[in-house]
Amino acid sequence: xxxxxxxxxxxxxxxxxxxxxxxxxxxxxxxxxxxxxxxxxxxxxxxxxxxxxxxxxxxxxxxxxxxxxxxxxxxxxxxxxxxxxxxxxxxxxxxxxxxxxxxxxxxxxxxxxxxxxxxxxxxxxxxxxxxxxxxxxxxxxxxxxxxxxxxxxxxxxxxxxxxxxxxxxxxxxxxxxxxxxxxxxxxxxxxxxxxxxxxxxxx
Numbered sequence: 001x002x003x004x005x006x007x008x009x010x011x012x013x014x015x016x017x018x019x020x021x022x023x024x025x026x027x028x029x030x031x032x033x034x035x036x037x038x039x040x041x042x043x044x045x046x047x048x049x050x051x052x053x054x055x056x057x058x059x060x061x062x063x064x065x066x067x068x069x070x071x072x073x074x075x076x077x078x079x080x081x082x083x084x085x086x087x088x089x090x091x092x093x094x095x096x097x098x099x100x101x102x103x104x105x106x107x108x109x110x111x112x113x114x115x116x117x118x119x120x121x122x123x124x125x126x127x128x129x130x131x132x133x134x135x136x137x138x139x140x141x142x143x144x145x146x147x148x149x150x151x152x153x154x155x156x157x158x159x160x161x162x163x164x165x166x167x168x169x170x171x172x173x174x175x176x177x178x179x180x181x182x183x184x185x186x187x188x189x190x191x192x193x194x195x196x197x198x199x200x201x202x203x
Contacts, residue, residue: 017092
């Protein structure tokens with residue numbers, strides 16, 4: 001009986017994180033905003049970059065913010081309900097965003113949600129993440145490069161600044177971000193990756 005109880009907090013943390021992370025805000029907002037089914041637009045991705053391809057900058061900004069906030073919420077809620085289980089909630093939220101059950105496990109690439117997770121776990125690392133992400137996005141205007149670099153910055157910053165115990169988690173999530181960007185990497189190598197602000201059905 002005691003063994004069964006021990007597993008309740010981590011299982012609940014993962015489930016709460018996953019359910020929050022799997023909310024497809026990009027799909028919901030574009031439908032409510034009359035922009036159609038986001039999965040039929042551009043790359044079909046559910047993230048803010050693809051929402052921007054609908055021409056609705058407000059919806060794209062809202063998607064970005066909400067995708068970040070669901071990472072923050074997952075960590076914060078679980079930390080309050082089940083102390084010591086925040087990292088499991090973070091992992092659940094990230095997986096939920098990338099592989100949401102509601103969309104047949106076809107989700108986003110996790111960059112915004114990972115930023116929310118990083119901010120919630122250790123806000124100084126979130127600052128590093130934001131500087132790398134926004135700086136490269138402004139300089140290169142290539143969303144995939146900025147996103148992947150920001151994701152990689154999280155475990156690197158944690159290894160340098162601490163807390164060191166979350167380095168393995170952040171490294172795993174950064175690798176998953178890169179995996180989700182494998183098509184972008186192919187286009188980068190081919191020189192065909194689109195830049196933000198240019199209409200192109202890829203991303």
